[in-house]
Amino acid sequence: MAKSPFFIFNSLRPNPKPYFLSPFQCFTTGSEPGNLTEVAGAICGIIRTRPRWEDTLISTFPSVNFSNPAILNEVLKLQNNVFLNVRLFHWLSSQSGFSPDPLVCKSLFDSLVEAKASVLAKSFIDAVPQFSMDPRSLESLIRVLCEDGYVDEALDLFHKLKSSGVCPSLGTWNSALAGSVRAKRTDVVWKLYGEMMDRGVTSDVETVGHLIQAFCIDNNVERGYELLCQIRDGGGIPGNVALNKLMSVLSKEGNFYRVSELLHLMIATNNNPDIYTYQEVINGLCKRKKVVEAYRIFNDLKTRGYAPDRVMYTTMINGLCRMRLLGKARKLWFEMMKKGMLPNEYTYNALIYGCCKMHLLEDAWKLHKEMSNKGCNLNTISYNILIAGLCKNRMASEACDLFEEMSRNGIIRDTITYNSLIRGLCSEGDLAKARILFEELVASGLQPSTSSYTPLIEHFCQVGSTQQALELWMDMVSKGVEPSIYNHECIIAGLCKDGSSVEGMQWLSEMLERKLIPRRMTFVSLIRCLLQQDKLDAAFLVVNSMLLTGYALGKSLCCSLLKDAEKLQLFVSCSCYYLPLPQREECHRLM
Protein backbone atom coordinates (compact mmCIF):
# COMPACT_ATOMS: atom_id res chain seq x y z
CA MET A 1 0.00 0.00 0.00
CA ALA A 2 3.04 2.26 0.25
CA LYS A 3 2.33 4.52 -2.67
CA SER A 4 4.56 7.44 -1.79
CA PRO A 5 7.03 8.69 -4.35
CA PHE A 6 9.81 7.60 -2.01
CA PHE A 7 8.69 4.03 -2.32
CA ILE A 8 8.99 4.27 -6.08
CA PHE A 9 12.47 5.69 -5.85
CA ASN A 10 13.48 2.93 -3.50
CA SER A 11 12.31 0.35 -5.89
CA LEU A 12 14.15 2.01 -8.72
CA ARG A 13 17.41 2.59 -6.98
CA PRO A 14 18.93 -0.85 -7.61
CA ASN A 15 19.00 -0.23 -11.32
CA PRO A 16 19.37 3.44 -12.15
CA LYS A 17 21.25 2.85 -15.33
CA PRO A 18 18.60 3.67 -17.94
CA TYR A 19 18.19 7.23 -16.72
CA PHE A 20 21.61 8.12 -17.91
CA LEU A 21 21.13 6.95 -21.43
CA SER A 22 20.42 9.50 -24.10
CA PRO A 23 16.85 9.56 -25.41
CA PHE A 24 17.88 7.85 -28.59
CA GLN A 25 19.66 5.06 -26.85
CA CYS A 26 16.98 4.50 -24.37
CA PHE A 27 15.21 1.13 -24.72
CA THR A 28 15.67 1.02 -28.42
CA THR A 29 17.72 -2.13 -28.61
CA GLY A 30 15.37 -4.40 -26.77
CA SER A 31 18.38 -5.82 -24.96
CA GLU A 32 17.04 -4.85 -21.54
CA PRO A 33 13.38 -5.87 -21.38
CA GLY A 34 13.46 -6.07 -17.62
CA ASN A 35 14.41 -2.43 -17.33
CA LEU A 36 11.74 -1.38 -19.72
CA THR A 37 9.01 -2.99 -17.64
CA GLU A 38 10.51 -1.63 -14.49
CA VAL A 39 10.64 1.97 -15.68
CA ALA A 40 7.19 1.72 -17.15
CA GLY A 41 5.99 0.45 -13.80
CA ALA A 42 7.60 3.42 -12.05
CA ILE A 43 5.98 5.85 -14.47
CA CYS A 44 2.61 4.23 -13.89
CA GLY A 45 3.15 4.48 -10.18
CA ILE A 46 3.71 8.21 -10.38
CA ILE A 47 0.69 8.72 -12.54
CA ARG A 48 -1.43 6.62 -10.25
CA THR A 49 -0.34 8.22 -6.99
CA ARG A 50 0.27 11.85 -7.81
CA PRO A 51 -2.75 13.86 -8.80
CA ARG A 52 -0.46 16.40 -10.50
CA TRP A 53 2.03 14.06 -12.05
CA GLU A 54 2.32 16.31 -15.10
CA ASP A 55 4.50 18.68 -13.09
CA THR A 56 7.13 16.11 -12.18
CA LEU A 57 7.06 13.33 -14.74
CA ILE A 58 9.70 14.70 -17.09
CA SER A 59 12.05 15.83 -14.35
CA THR A 60 11.72 12.46 -12.64
CA PHE A 61 12.54 10.60 -15.84
CA PRO A 62 14.67 13.09 -17.72
CA SER A 63 16.13 10.61 -20.12
CA VAL A 64 13.04 8.64 -21.05
CA ASN A 65 12.00 9.16 -24.62
CA PHE A 66 8.22 9.01 -24.58
CA SER A 67 8.09 9.12 -28.35
CA ASN A 68 9.51 5.65 -28.32
CA PRO A 69 6.57 3.36 -28.97
CA ALA A 70 8.14 0.52 -26.98
CA ILE A 71 8.25 2.44 -23.72
CA LEU A 72 4.97 4.25 -24.25
CA ASN A 73 3.19 1.04 -25.17
CA GLU A 74 4.55 -0.62 -22.09
CA VAL A 75 3.29 2.22 -19.90
CA LEU A 76 -0.12 2.17 -21.49
CA LYS A 77 -0.33 -1.60 -21.20
CA LEU A 78 0.71 -1.61 -17.55
CA GLN A 79 -1.52 1.25 -16.62
CA ASN A 80 -4.50 -0.53 -18.15
CA ASN A 81 -6.78 2.43 -17.64
CA VAL A 82 -7.99 3.96 -20.85
CA PHE A 83 -8.82 7.30 -19.29
CA LEU A 84 -5.46 7.76 -17.62
CA ASN A 85 -3.80 6.59 -20.82
CA VAL A 86 -5.55 9.19 -22.90
CA ARG A 87 -4.76 11.88 -20.38
CA LEU A 88 -1.11 10.91 -20.51
CA PHE A 89 -1.19 10.87 -24.28
CA HIS A 90 -2.77 14.31 -24.55
CA TRP A 91 -0.33 15.72 -22.08
CA LEU A 92 2.63 14.24 -23.94
CA SER A 93 1.24 15.70 -27.14
CA SER A 94 1.39 19.14 -25.60
CA GLN A 95 5.09 18.70 -24.84
CA SER A 96 7.54 19.87 -27.43
CA GLY A 97 9.40 17.21 -29.28
CA PHE A 98 6.85 14.49 -28.74
CA SER A 99 5.88 12.67 -31.87
CA PRO A 100 3.29 9.99 -31.31
CA ASP A 101 3.53 6.60 -32.89
CA PRO A 102 0.67 5.73 -35.27
CA LEU A 103 0.13 2.30 -33.77
CA VAL A 104 -0.06 3.75 -30.28
CA CYS A 105 -2.65 6.23 -31.51
CA LYS A 106 -4.71 3.49 -33.07
CA SER A 107 -4.64 1.26 -30.03
CA LEU A 108 -5.56 4.14 -27.73
CA PHE A 109 -8.39 5.13 -30.00
CA ASP A 110 -9.69 1.59 -30.25
CA SER A 111 -9.65 1.18 -26.50
CA LEU A 112 -11.64 4.39 -26.12
CA VAL A 113 -14.22 3.12 -28.57
CA GLU A 114 -14.29 -0.23 -26.83
CA ALA A 115 -14.91 1.54 -23.53
CA LYS A 116 -17.76 3.36 -25.31
CA ALA A 117 -16.18 6.65 -24.32
CA SER A 118 -17.74 8.30 -27.35
CA VAL A 119 -16.89 11.91 -26.65
CA LEU A 120 -13.31 11.23 -25.62
CA ALA A 121 -12.77 9.08 -28.70
CA LYS A 122 -14.17 11.78 -30.95
CA SER A 123 -12.04 14.50 -29.41
CA PHE A 124 -9.05 12.15 -29.66
CA ILE A 125 -9.52 12.08 -33.41
CA ASP A 126 -9.90 15.84 -33.56
CA ALA A 127 -6.80 16.34 -31.43
CA VAL A 128 -4.63 14.00 -33.48
CA PRO A 129 -5.60 14.92 -37.00
CA GLN A 130 -2.35 13.76 -38.57
CA PHE A 131 -3.39 10.13 -38.17
CA SER A 132 -6.18 8.69 -40.22
CA MET A 133 -7.91 6.04 -38.20
CA ASP A 134 -8.89 3.08 -40.26
CA PRO A 135 -12.47 3.15 -41.54
CA ARG A 136 -13.59 0.16 -39.44
CA SER A 137 -12.58 2.00 -36.26
CA LEU A 138 -14.34 5.14 -37.41
CA GLU A 139 -17.50 3.18 -38.12
CA SER A 140 -17.42 1.73 -34.62
CA LEU A 141 -17.04 5.23 -33.25
CA ILE A 142 -20.04 6.39 -35.27
CA ARG A 143 -22.13 3.70 -33.62
CA VAL A 144 -20.93 4.58 -30.14
CA LEU A 145 -21.54 8.29 -30.70
CA CYS A 146 -25.06 7.59 -31.93
CA GLU A 147 -25.84 5.39 -28.95
CA ASP A 148 -24.95 8.33 -26.76
CA GLY A 149 -27.00 10.75 -28.82
CA TYR A 150 -24.09 12.69 -30.33
CA VAL A 151 -25.54 12.61 -33.81
CA ASP A 152 -23.94 15.81 -35.07
CA GLU A 153 -20.53 14.44 -34.19
CA ALA A 154 -21.42 11.21 -35.97
CA LEU A 155 -22.50 13.18 -39.00
CA ASP A 156 -19.12 14.87 -38.99
CA LEU A 157 -17.45 11.46 -39.12
CA PHE A 158 -19.67 10.41 -42.02
CA HIS A 159 -18.27 13.37 -43.89
CA LYS A 160 -14.72 12.40 -42.90
CA LEU A 161 -15.29 8.92 -44.27
CA LYS A 162 -16.84 10.36 -47.39
CA SER A 163 -13.87 12.60 -48.07
CA SER A 164 -11.56 9.61 -47.78
CA GLY A 165 -13.73 7.80 -50.29
CA VAL A 166 -15.11 5.16 -47.95
CA CYS A 167 -18.78 4.23 -47.82
CA PRO A 168 -19.88 2.94 -44.40
CA SER A 169 -21.71 -0.35 -44.11
CA LEU A 170 -25.50 -0.50 -43.95
CA GLY A 171 -25.28 -1.38 -40.25
CA THR A 172 -23.50 1.88 -39.55
CA TRP A 173 -26.04 3.89 -41.50
CA ASN A 174 -28.82 2.16 -39.62
CA SER A 175 -27.31 2.74 -36.22
CA ALA A 176 -26.82 6.40 -37.06
CA LEU A 177 -30.46 6.61 -38.14
CA ALA A 178 -31.52 4.86 -34.94
CA GLY A 179 -29.52 7.27 -32.82
CA SER A 180 -30.95 10.28 -34.63
CA VAL A 181 -34.48 8.97 -34.17
CA ARG A 182 -33.83 8.40 -30.49
CA ALA A 183 -32.50 11.94 -30.17
CA LYS A 184 -35.57 13.17 -32.10
CA ARG A 185 -33.19 14.73 -34.63
CA THR A 186 -35.13 14.11 -37.78
CA ASP A 187 -33.08 16.74 -39.59
CA VAL A 188 -30.12 14.38 -39.22
CA VAL A 189 -32.26 11.40 -40.26
CA TRP A 190 -33.19 13.04 -43.53
CA LYS A 191 -29.65 14.24 -44.15
CA LEU A 192 -28.26 10.76 -43.59
CA TYR A 193 -30.92 9.13 -45.67
CA GLY A 194 -30.31 11.59 -48.49
CA GLU A 195 -26.63 10.70 -48.44
CA MET A 196 -27.44 7.00 -48.42
CA MET A 197 -29.50 7.52 -51.54
CA ASP A 198 -26.83 9.65 -53.20
CA ARG A 199 -24.27 6.94 -52.64
CA GLY A 200 -26.49 4.14 -53.81
CA VAL A 201 -26.70 2.31 -50.50
CA THR A 202 -29.53 -0.24 -50.54
CA SER A 203 -31.63 0.12 -47.43
CA ASP A 204 -33.37 -2.70 -45.57
CA VAL A 205 -36.45 -3.07 -43.35
CA GLU A 206 -34.55 -1.68 -40.42
CA THR A 207 -33.83 1.49 -42.38
CA VAL A 208 -37.49 1.80 -43.27
CA GLY A 209 -38.41 1.31 -39.62
CA HIS A 210 -36.29 4.29 -38.66
CA LEU A 211 -37.75 6.40 -41.45
CA ILE A 212 -41.28 5.55 -40.34
CA GLN A 213 -40.42 6.68 -36.83
CA ALA A 214 -38.89 9.86 -38.19
CA PHE A 215 -42.09 10.63 -40.09
CA CYS A 216 -44.04 10.07 -36.88
CA ILE A 217 -41.79 12.50 -35.01
CA ASP A 218 -42.26 15.04 -37.82
CA ASN A 219 -46.02 14.75 -37.40
CA ASN A 220 -46.29 13.25 -40.82
CA VAL A 221 -48.07 9.98 -40.05
CA GLU A 222 -49.46 9.88 -43.53
CA ARG A 223 -46.02 9.44 -45.10
CA GLY A 224 -45.03 6.99 -42.38
CA TYR A 225 -48.07 4.92 -43.11
CA GLU A 226 -47.43 5.08 -46.85
CA LEU A 227 -43.91 3.84 -46.28
CA LEU A 228 -45.24 0.96 -44.22
CA CYS A 229 -47.65 0.01 -47.02
CA GLN A 230 -44.83 0.10 -49.56
CA ILE A 231 -42.57 -2.17 -47.60
CA ARG A 232 -45.48 -4.47 -46.72
CA ASP A 233 -46.28 -4.86 -50.39
CA GLY A 234 -42.63 -5.68 -50.95
CA GLY A 235 -42.91 -8.45 -48.40
CA GLY A 236 -41.16 -6.88 -45.43
CA ILE A 237 -42.36 -5.59 -42.08
CA PRO A 238 -40.32 -3.39 -39.75
CA GLY A 239 -39.90 -4.28 -36.11
CA ASN A 240 -42.45 -3.58 -33.41
CA VAL A 241 -40.73 -0.42 -32.23
CA ALA A 242 -41.53 1.35 -35.49
CA LEU A 243 -45.01 -0.16 -35.70
CA ASN A 244 -45.76 0.83 -32.14
CA LYS A 245 -44.66 4.37 -32.80
CA LEU A 246 -46.98 4.51 -35.79
CA MET A 247 -49.70 3.00 -33.63
CA SER A 248 -49.12 5.66 -31.01
CA VAL A 249 -49.65 8.52 -33.42
CA LEU A 250 -52.59 6.94 -35.26
CA SER A 251 -54.25 6.20 -31.97
CA LYS A 252 -53.66 9.63 -30.46
CA GLU A 253 -55.13 11.31 -33.51
CA GLY A 254 -58.15 9.06 -33.22
CA ASN A 255 -57.69 7.17 -36.46
CA PHE A 256 -59.00 3.94 -35.00
CA TYR A 257 -59.79 2.46 -38.37
CA ARG A 258 -56.09 2.37 -39.12
CA VAL A 259 -55.25 1.33 -35.60
CA SER A 260 -57.29 -1.81 -36.08
CA GLU A 261 -55.88 -2.32 -39.56
CA LEU A 262 -52.37 -2.11 -38.16
CA LEU A 263 -53.22 -4.54 -35.37
CA HIS A 264 -54.45 -7.02 -37.98
CA LEU A 265 -51.33 -6.53 -40.05
CA MET A 266 -49.15 -7.17 -37.03
CA ILE A 267 -50.94 -10.38 -36.21
CA ALA A 268 -50.94 -11.55 -39.82
CA THR A 269 -47.19 -11.03 -40.12
CA ASN A 270 -46.30 -12.64 -36.81
CA ASN A 271 -45.20 -9.32 -35.36
CA ASN A 272 -47.56 -9.91 -32.50
CA PRO A 273 -48.79 -6.81 -30.70
CA ASP A 274 -47.09 -6.53 -27.33
CA ILE A 275 -47.99 -4.60 -24.22
CA TYR A 276 -46.35 -1.53 -25.71
CA THR A 277 -48.70 -1.78 -28.68
CA TYR A 278 -51.80 -2.11 -26.57
CA GLN A 279 -50.61 0.56 -24.21
CA GLU A 280 -50.56 2.99 -27.16
CA VAL A 281 -54.03 1.88 -28.24
CA ILE A 282 -55.43 2.32 -24.75
CA ASN A 283 -53.74 5.69 -24.34
CA GLY A 284 -55.16 6.92 -27.65
CA LEU A 285 -58.64 5.73 -26.78
CA CYS A 286 -58.45 7.51 -23.43
CA LYS A 287 -57.22 10.72 -25.04
CA ARG A 288 -60.22 10.53 -27.37
CA LYS A 289 -62.53 10.02 -24.39
CA LYS A 290 -63.31 6.45 -25.38
CA VAL A 291 -62.38 5.28 -21.93
CA VAL A 292 -65.06 2.60 -21.75
CA GLU A 293 -63.63 1.00 -24.87
CA ALA A 294 -60.13 1.32 -23.47
CA TYR A 295 -61.16 -0.25 -20.20
CA ARG A 296 -62.78 -3.15 -22.04
CA ILE A 297 -59.59 -3.81 -23.99
CA PHE A 298 -57.52 -3.52 -20.84
CA ASN A 299 -59.58 -6.16 -19.06
CA ASP A 300 -59.70 -8.28 -22.18
CA LEU A 301 -55.92 -8.34 -22.34
CA LYS A 302 -55.67 -9.62 -18.80
CA THR A 303 -57.96 -12.56 -19.53
CA ARG A 304 -56.00 -13.30 -22.68
CA GLY A 305 -52.83 -13.69 -20.70
CA TYR A 306 -51.11 -10.35 -21.21
CA ALA A 307 -49.60 -9.03 -18.02
CA PRO A 308 -50.09 -5.26 -17.88
CA ASP A 309 -47.11 -3.52 -16.37
CA ARG A 310 -46.96 -0.38 -14.31
CA VAL A 311 -47.04 1.95 -17.29
CA MET A 312 -50.10 0.21 -18.66
CA TYR A 313 -51.88 0.37 -15.30
CA THR A 314 -50.95 4.02 -15.00
CA THR A 315 -52.21 4.81 -18.47
CA MET A 316 -55.53 3.17 -17.68
CA ILE A 317 -55.79 4.80 -14.26
CA ASN A 318 -55.09 8.17 -15.85
CA GLY A 319 -57.74 7.61 -18.51
CA LEU A 320 -60.32 6.62 -15.91
CA CYS A 321 -59.47 9.65 -13.78
CA ARG A 322 -59.87 12.00 -16.72
CA MET A 323 -63.36 10.68 -17.21
CA ARG A 324 -64.11 10.97 -13.49
CA LEU A 325 -64.29 7.22 -13.01
CA LEU A 326 -62.33 7.42 -9.78
CA GLY A 327 -63.81 4.24 -8.31
CA LYS A 328 -62.54 2.09 -11.14
CA ALA A 329 -59.21 3.90 -11.06
CA ARG A 330 -58.80 3.09 -7.37
CA LYS A 331 -59.71 -0.51 -8.03
CA LEU A 332 -56.86 -0.75 -10.54
CA TRP A 333 -54.52 1.00 -8.14
CA PHE A 334 -55.01 -1.71 -5.52
CA GLU A 335 -55.00 -4.48 -8.10
CA MET A 336 -51.64 -3.23 -9.29
CA MET A 337 -50.21 -3.14 -5.78
CA LYS A 338 -51.51 -6.66 -5.12
CA LYS A 339 -49.48 -7.81 -8.11
CA GLY A 340 -46.40 -6.31 -6.51
CA MET A 341 -46.13 -3.20 -8.66
CA LEU A 342 -45.65 -0.04 -6.65
CA PRO A 343 -47.17 3.18 -7.93
CA ASN A 344 -44.54 5.62 -9.16
CA GLU A 345 -44.75 9.36 -9.72
CA TYR A 346 -46.80 8.93 -12.87
CA THR A 347 -49.32 6.71 -11.10
CA TYR A 348 -49.57 9.06 -8.14
CA ASN A 349 -50.01 12.06 -10.40
CA ALA A 350 -52.82 10.35 -12.28
CA LEU A 351 -54.73 9.50 -9.13
CA ILE A 352 -54.10 12.89 -7.53
CA TYR A 353 -55.49 14.46 -10.68
CA GLY A 354 -58.56 12.22 -10.40
CA CYS A 355 -59.11 13.15 -6.76
CA CYS A 356 -58.85 16.86 -7.58
CA LYS A 357 -61.36 16.45 -10.35
CA MET A 358 -63.81 14.86 -7.92
CA HIS A 359 -63.18 17.63 -5.37
CA LEU A 360 -61.60 15.15 -2.95
CA LEU A 361 -58.84 17.49 -1.93
CA GLU A 362 -58.18 15.72 1.37
CA ASP A 363 -57.43 12.53 -0.53
CA ALA A 364 -55.30 14.34 -3.06
CA TRP A 365 -53.32 16.01 -0.32
CA LYS A 366 -52.84 12.70 1.50
CA LEU A 367 -51.54 11.07 -1.68
CA HIS A 368 -49.16 13.96 -2.20
CA LYS A 369 -47.71 13.46 1.28
CA GLU A 370 -47.55 9.71 0.83
CA MET A 371 -45.78 10.19 -2.44
CA SER A 372 -43.05 12.34 -0.99
CA ASN A 373 -42.67 10.08 2.07
CA LYS A 374 -42.12 7.11 -0.21
CA GLY A 375 -39.33 8.93 -1.98
CA CYS A 376 -41.12 9.43 -5.27
CA ASN A 377 -39.65 12.12 -7.45
CA LEU A 378 -41.93 15.05 -6.97
CA ASN A 379 -41.51 17.19 -10.05
CA THR A 380 -43.02 20.30 -11.55
CA ILE A 381 -45.90 18.34 -12.97
CA SER A 382 -46.89 16.71 -9.69
CA TYR A 383 -46.99 20.11 -8.02
CA ASN A 384 -48.85 21.66 -10.92
CA ILE A 385 -51.58 19.03 -10.75
CA LEU A 386 -52.22 19.57 -7.06
CA ILE A 387 -51.90 23.36 -7.26
CA ALA A 388 -54.43 23.51 -10.08
CA GLY A 389 -56.70 21.14 -8.16
CA LEU A 390 -56.56 23.28 -5.03
CA CYS A 391 -57.16 26.47 -7.01
CA LYS A 392 -60.18 25.00 -8.74
CA ASN A 393 -61.62 24.18 -5.33
CA ARG A 394 -61.15 27.65 -3.89
CA MET A 395 -58.13 26.70 -1.83
CA ALA A 396 -55.69 29.19 -3.28
CA SER A 397 -53.93 29.81 0.00
CA GLU A 398 -53.11 26.09 0.34
CA ALA A 399 -51.92 26.22 -3.24
CA CYS A 400 -49.62 29.10 -2.28
CA ASP A 401 -48.16 26.96 0.50
CA LEU A 402 -47.36 24.29 -2.06
CA PHE A 403 -45.87 26.95 -4.29
CA GLU A 404 -43.48 27.83 -1.46
CA GLU A 405 -42.79 24.17 -0.81
CA MET A 406 -41.65 23.87 -4.40
CA SER A 407 -38.78 26.26 -3.97
CA ARG A 408 -37.85 24.65 -0.65
CA ASN A 409 -37.64 21.30 -2.42
CA GLY A 410 -35.77 22.74 -5.37
CA ILE A 411 -38.57 22.07 -7.85
CA ILE A 412 -38.61 24.42 -10.83
CA ARG A 413 -41.82 26.39 -11.31
CA ASP A 414 -43.00 26.80 -14.86
CA THR A 415 -45.55 28.99 -16.59
CA ILE A 416 -48.32 26.52 -15.81
CA THR A 417 -47.54 26.71 -12.09
CA TYR A 418 -47.86 30.49 -12.13
CA ASN A 419 -50.90 30.50 -14.41
CA SER A 420 -52.83 28.12 -12.17
CA LEU A 421 -52.10 30.19 -9.10
CA ILE A 422 -52.89 33.48 -10.80
CA ARG A 423 -56.22 32.04 -11.89
CA GLY A 424 -56.93 30.71 -8.42
CA LEU A 425 -56.08 33.96 -6.66
CA CYS A 426 -58.14 36.00 -9.11
CA SER A 427 -61.17 33.81 -8.68
CA GLU A 428 -60.94 34.35 -4.94
CA GLY A 429 -60.68 38.09 -5.46
CA ASP A 430 -57.05 38.47 -4.42
CA LEU A 431 -56.08 40.50 -7.45
CA ALA A 432 -53.19 42.18 -5.69
CA LYS A 433 -51.44 38.92 -4.90
CA ALA A 434 -52.20 37.58 -8.37
CA ARG A 435 -50.60 40.65 -9.86
CA ILE A 436 -47.49 40.16 -7.72
CA LEU A 437 -47.23 36.57 -8.90
CA PHE A 438 -47.56 37.73 -12.45
CA GLU A 439 -44.65 40.11 -11.96
CA GLU A 440 -42.68 37.30 -10.37
CA LEU A 441 -43.39 35.10 -13.36
CA VAL A 442 -41.96 37.69 -15.69
CA ALA A 443 -39.04 38.49 -13.40
CA SER A 444 -38.07 34.81 -13.23
CA GLY A 445 -37.47 34.90 -16.95
CA LEU A 446 -40.44 32.75 -17.95
CA GLN A 447 -42.45 33.73 -20.99
CA PRO A 448 -46.01 34.60 -19.93
CA SER A 449 -48.73 32.98 -22.01
CA THR A 450 -52.24 34.10 -22.85
CA SER A 451 -53.43 32.23 -19.76
CA SER A 452 -51.13 34.30 -17.57
CA TYR A 453 -53.01 37.45 -18.56
CA THR A 454 -56.54 36.12 -18.98
CA PRO A 455 -57.64 35.88 -15.34
CA LEU A 456 -56.10 39.26 -14.50
CA ILE A 457 -57.72 41.03 -17.43
CA GLU A 458 -61.00 39.31 -16.68
CA HIS A 459 -61.09 40.26 -13.06
CA PHE A 460 -59.74 43.79 -13.42
CA CYS A 461 -62.56 44.41 -15.88
CA GLN A 462 -65.09 42.84 -13.56
CA VAL A 463 -64.19 45.09 -10.64
CA GLY A 464 -64.15 48.20 -12.78
CA SER A 465 -60.39 48.61 -13.12
CA THR A 466 -60.55 48.49 -16.89
CA GLN A 467 -57.59 50.83 -17.09
CA GLN A 468 -55.36 48.25 -15.40
CA ALA A 469 -56.70 45.59 -17.74
CA LEU A 470 -55.84 47.78 -20.71
CA GLU A 471 -52.31 48.23 -19.41
CA LEU A 472 -51.96 44.47 -19.17
CA TRP A 473 -53.26 44.24 -22.71
CA MET A 474 -50.58 46.60 -23.94
CA ASP A 475 -47.96 44.61 -22.06
CA MET A 476 -49.27 41.44 -23.64
CA VAL A 477 -49.04 42.83 -27.14
CA SER A 478 -45.56 44.21 -26.52
CA LYS A 479 -44.40 40.76 -25.35
CA GLY A 480 -45.80 39.15 -28.49
CA VAL A 481 -48.49 37.20 -26.64
CA GLU A 482 -51.61 36.71 -28.72
CA PRO A 483 -54.77 37.94 -26.94
CA SER A 484 -57.67 35.52 -27.13
CA ILE A 485 -61.24 36.20 -28.18
CA TYR A 486 -62.16 36.00 -24.53
CA ASN A 487 -59.63 38.75 -23.69
CA HIS A 488 -61.31 41.04 -26.21
CA GLU A 489 -64.70 40.25 -24.76
CA CYS A 490 -63.56 40.97 -21.21
CA ILE A 491 -62.27 44.38 -22.25
CA ILE A 492 -65.54 45.18 -24.02
CA ALA A 493 -67.48 44.08 -20.94
CA GLY A 494 -65.24 46.24 -18.77
CA LEU A 495 -65.71 49.26 -21.01
CA CYS A 496 -69.48 48.78 -20.90
CA LYS A 497 -69.34 48.57 -17.14
CA ASP A 498 -67.46 51.89 -17.08
CA GLY A 499 -69.98 53.41 -19.47
CA SER A 500 -67.38 53.76 -22.22
CA SER A 501 -69.74 52.41 -24.83
CA VAL A 502 -68.10 54.14 -27.78
CA GLU A 503 -64.73 52.56 -26.97
CA GLY A 504 -66.57 49.30 -26.56
CA MET A 505 -67.90 49.65 -30.08
CA GLN A 506 -64.42 50.33 -31.39
CA TRP A 507 -63.11 47.18 -29.73
CA LEU A 508 -66.01 45.20 -31.12
CA SER A 509 -65.51 46.39 -34.65
CA GLU A 510 -61.81 45.59 -34.41
CA MET A 511 -62.71 42.07 -33.37
CA LEU A 512 -65.06 41.68 -36.29
CA GLU A 513 -62.46 43.05 -38.70
CA ARG A 514 -60.03 40.46 -37.48
CA LYS A 515 -62.67 37.77 -37.97
CA LEU A 516 -62.83 37.01 -34.26
CA ILE A 517 -66.38 36.03 -33.48
CA PRO A 518 -67.64 37.31 -30.13
CA ARG A 519 -70.19 35.44 -28.07
CA ARG A 520 -73.76 36.69 -28.28
CA MET A 521 -73.51 38.00 -24.73
CA THR A 522 -70.86 40.52 -25.80
CA PHE A 523 -73.17 42.06 -28.38
CA VAL A 524 -76.06 42.10 -25.93
CA SER A 525 -74.22 43.87 -23.14
CA LEU A 526 -72.88 46.47 -25.52
CA ILE A 527 -76.35 47.08 -26.98
CA ARG A 528 -77.81 47.42 -23.49
CA CYS A 529 -75.08 49.85 -22.52
CA LEU A 530 -75.75 51.99 -25.62
CA LEU A 531 -79.50 51.94 -25.05
CA GLN A 532 -79.02 53.04 -21.49
CA GLN A 533 -77.11 56.04 -22.76
CA ASP A 534 -79.79 56.69 -25.38
CA LYS A 535 -77.32 56.07 -28.20
CA LEU A 536 -80.01 54.45 -30.31
CA ASP A 537 -78.33 54.71 -33.70
CA ALA A 538 -75.22 53.11 -32.36
CA ALA A 539 -77.25 50.42 -30.65
CA PHE A 540 -78.95 49.55 -33.91
CA LEU A 541 -75.61 49.37 -35.64
CA VAL A 542 -74.48 46.79 -33.12
CA VAL A 543 -77.78 44.95 -33.45
CA ASN A 544 -77.19 44.82 -37.16
CA SER A 545 -73.75 43.30 -36.83
CA MET A 546 -75.04 40.88 -34.25
CA LEU A 547 -77.69 39.66 -36.65
CA LEU A 548 -75.12 39.51 -39.45
CA THR A 549 -72.91 37.40 -37.23
CA GLY A 550 -75.79 34.96 -37.05
CA TYR A 551 -77.22 35.53 -33.60
CA ALA A 552 -80.95 35.93 -33.02
CA LEU A 553 -82.29 39.03 -31.40
CA GLY A 554 -83.99 37.32 -28.52
CA LYS A 555 -87.08 38.37 -26.71
CA SER A 556 -85.76 40.54 -23.94
CA LEU A 557 -83.48 42.52 -26.22
CA CYS A 558 -86.36 43.09 -28.63
CA CYS A 559 -88.46 44.39 -25.80
CA SER A 560 -85.79 46.91 -24.92
CA LEU A 561 -85.54 47.97 -28.54
CA LEU A 562 -89.30 48.21 -28.96
CA LYS A 563 -89.28 51.22 -26.67
CA ASP A 564 -88.36 53.06 -29.83
CA ALA A 565 -90.62 51.27 -32.20
CA GLU A 566 -90.29 53.68 -35.04
CA LYS A 567 -86.54 53.23 -35.26
CA LEU A 568 -86.83 49.51 -34.88
CA GLN A 569 -89.17 49.41 -37.84
CA LEU A 570 -86.77 51.44 -39.87
CA PHE A 571 -83.97 49.10 -38.88
CA VAL A 572 -85.91 45.97 -39.66
CA SER A 573 -86.95 47.16 -43.06
CA CYS A 574 -83.37 48.01 -43.90
CA SER A 575 -81.66 44.95 -42.63
CA CYS A 576 -84.07 42.11 -42.99
CA TYR A 577 -82.64 41.33 -46.34
CA TYR A 578 -79.56 40.07 -44.63
CA LEU A 579 -81.44 37.94 -42.18
CA PRO A 580 -82.12 34.24 -42.45
CA LEU A 581 -85.82 33.54 -42.74
CA PRO A 582 -86.56 32.46 -39.14
CA GLN A 583 -85.00 35.62 -37.77
CA ARG A 584 -86.76 37.79 -40.27
CA GLU A 585 -90.02 36.23 -39.14
CA GLU A 586 -89.07 36.80 -35.54
CA CYS A 587 -88.54 40.49 -36.19
CA HIS A 588 -91.88 40.90 -37.96
CA ARG A 589 -93.67 38.99 -35.25
CA LEU A 590 -92.20 41.24 -32.60
CA MET A 591 -93.30 44.33 -34.49
Place this chain on the structure above:
DNA sequence: CTAGGGTTAG
Protein backbone atom coordinates in the same frame (compact mmCIF):
# COMPACT_ATOMS: atom_id res chain seq x y z
C1' DC B 1 -28.77 -9.46 -25.43
C1' DT B 2 -32.11 -5.33 -28.53
C1' DA B 3 -35.53 -1.03 -29.12
C1' DG B 4 -40.11 1.17 -27.83
C1' DG B 5 -44.57 3.36 -23.89
C1' DG B 6 -47.54 6.93 -19.57
C1' DT B 7 -48.54 12.79 -16.32
C1' DT B 8 -50.25 19.12 -15.61
C1' DA B 9 -54.02 24.87 -16.65
C1' DG B 10 -57.32 27.36 -19.99
